[in-house]
Amino acid sequence: MELLLQVLVTMAVLFALARFGAIIVTKCGLPGLIGEIIVGIIIANIAGGAFLHDFLGIVIEDPIAGTDSSDVYKVIYTLSELGVMFLLFTVGLETKVSDLLGSGKPAFLTALLGVILPFVAGVALILALGTYDFNNAMFLGAAMVATSVGITARIIKDMQLMDTKESRIIIAAAVIDDVLGMVVLAIVKGISASGGGIDVVEVLIVVIKAVIFVIGAILIAKYVVPKVYTYFDEKKQARIKAGKVPYTFNKLIFAIIVCLSMAAIAEFIGLAAIIGAFLAGMMFANYAWEWELDHKVEAITTFLISFFFVNVGLQVNINSLTDLSVLVLAAIVIVLALVTKYIGCGVGAKIGDKTVDKQSFNIIGVGMMPRGEVGIIIASIGLSSGVLSENLYAVVVLMSVMTTIIAPPILSKLFRKKYEQEYTIVPEDQI
């Protein structure tokens, strides 16, 4: 069978199965990505999946460098990585620098404490165990840092509570959290690449690299992008004046070139490709809507991202999860992930805004709990660079899935309790 046919069949089957899994879990009120991950786990591990596994010709083995993988798997792997890149590009598109800087003390403190506490707790836990090395501890800590803004934002949107104080703090904090998460990832990846251990000079170099990269992106966003905007706008007006149909995809092409370049540069200087993509998105955040970048990039992401989550599942070795010690560790990590976010974010909000009462504390603490895709992305970077052990990878996937399952229903209840009166839905056709 030639490569193209193999790839097409694999993509069609994986895509359809991923969608099937997503629909099933969505019916149970869970985010679709969990279904996609489960589909991957089934294909890779479970009896019925063996046939599919062989049929699809996917060779799952040592993910490090993946030198022996089949051609089809290499293609699917690359598509999935491009998917994550575009996902972070989309997240960046929603992150305006001005909003970030002006998001206020409560949101900033919520994010900051919500990053520090889980990270320190995660690193300390793994080091205390003594079974894993420092790099493993760092990656697990980093994976515990990230808050998935997507999942919480969806609940808030669905409940139409965008205008509450808690929602504003959560959304802003989750966005800052993304940026801090990227910084933590940059540092962790840089240190692990330099052979591990805490060499102060190495750490400094990584931090400097990351800071220069981030500042460079912000400067470009501020001084270069507006000029590009004017350029495109003038060309568009010129075409309209000449009675011609304006091009509508030039800006998308330009944005993709910047995204690919930033991702390549980030990867090249030892940060992660997704950091570059995220910053590239931030550069265009002010024009995302006017240029219709958000919808167009989201279409590309939609096409590619399912392969990532299925691939996350493919790499989970179910044997790790039948090992009692790993399961116990996973349980501890999950509890720690929930508690540290809850306390860190709640306390941060309280310090930043004295009017935050017990109810608001709960809402913010719980709203920041879901790790969603971001924790998994960080873990998969750790796995593919050969730093994170297979067992800890499985633990992170489980932690991300469980925090994402546990938090939303509690959040809905807390919101409903506080805003019982406001939360009477008026269907659109009855307004």
Add this chain to the structure above:
Amino acid sequence: MELLLQVLVTMAVLFALARFGAIIVTKCGLPGLIGEIIVGIIIANIAGGAFLHDFLGIVIEDPIAGTDSSDVYKVIYTLSELGVMFLLFTVGLETKVSDLLGSGKPAFLTALLGVILPFVAGVALILALGTYDFNNAMFLGAAMVATSVGITARIIKDMQLMDTKESRIIIAAAVIDDVLGMVVLAIVKGISASGGGIDVVEVLIVVIKAVIFVIGAILIAKYVVPKVYTYFDEKKQARIKAGKVPYTFNKLIFAIIVCLSMAAIAEFIGLAAIIGAFLAGMMFANYAWEWELDHKVEAITTFLISFFFVNVGLQVNINSLTDLSVLVLAAIVIVLALVTKYIGCGVGAKIGDKTVDKQSFNIIGVGMMPRGEVGIIIASIGLSSGVLSENLYAVVVLMSVMTTIIAPPILSKLFRKKYEQEYTIVPEDQI
């Protein structure tokens, strides 16, 4: 360098160069894809390109099966093939079955004669030469069939002459031409795969396969897709009634699954993947606008298609074009391609509609000349399945490029001559 970094760097550089090439040729009034092809030719063949070639790690060799290609090239190749698939999906989205059936006699005859004449002329020419076998002749003939609706439509739109008789005939005929082109491709590919030679049984089997596939697609479009539409619409209304934000990407995901599946099936039964993608697009044509499929799929295509045209250039061996006999052949093929389309389409229109005068004859004949991407796509299928010789591949690329360069300025002049009065552009802001 790990695979992801290599792929990112290659994609960023190729994408940026492709864009650069496209901008340069667009400034000269040519379609962007010509610039992208030239970029590919330069990278693969010309002195300055050698460095880029090595730098990008692209290994261009025997394209048959491509077994020895580098991993990066395999990924880029797959992306480019997916790009063509989505391109034909987009073309299909613009091809409503109802428009097709109701497009009237003039358009149908224009398309039919415009397909038969070039095909017969192309096959006869190559067979008369005696240098190439029957399969080569068939593929060259098939590549001469296709009309690129995109390029002519762009000119018509830019001149705001959508409502003229000639424009309507050209657009409708170009669409029918696409369908007929797919049928010709199916037959040619089927015959060549069966070892060549005109075995009546083999030809019949291919024709039957193609017909069943096309009819199946039309039946699904007619009976299944409307039900799916209702299903999605009810779900959307239910979410809105429940006060929730409706999902906006479910339909895109569904359409992509169908597109991938149809492409895989087409490839599997010996037709080409693009035929499946085209038919999948046709299935959704009635809902493309309402479901916002056109813009979303176009975004995905925009991301992927540049790699295809650069790859087209990469596979052109410039040595073929320094061979005088090949150049002479190319010149003959170009003249034949122009003349047969002009006469075939003009006569077809005239037979179908007696009111077609000399001026209309010229406009329609010239408007159908550009082969654009479709001829190239067919040739690249011939090349990658090892049927079309490298020399004839270069001839087809040259023919496609030249017909695409030659026709538009003539068409503009002819239109301007006939519609001098109507063609006074009123800028939007002065209306």
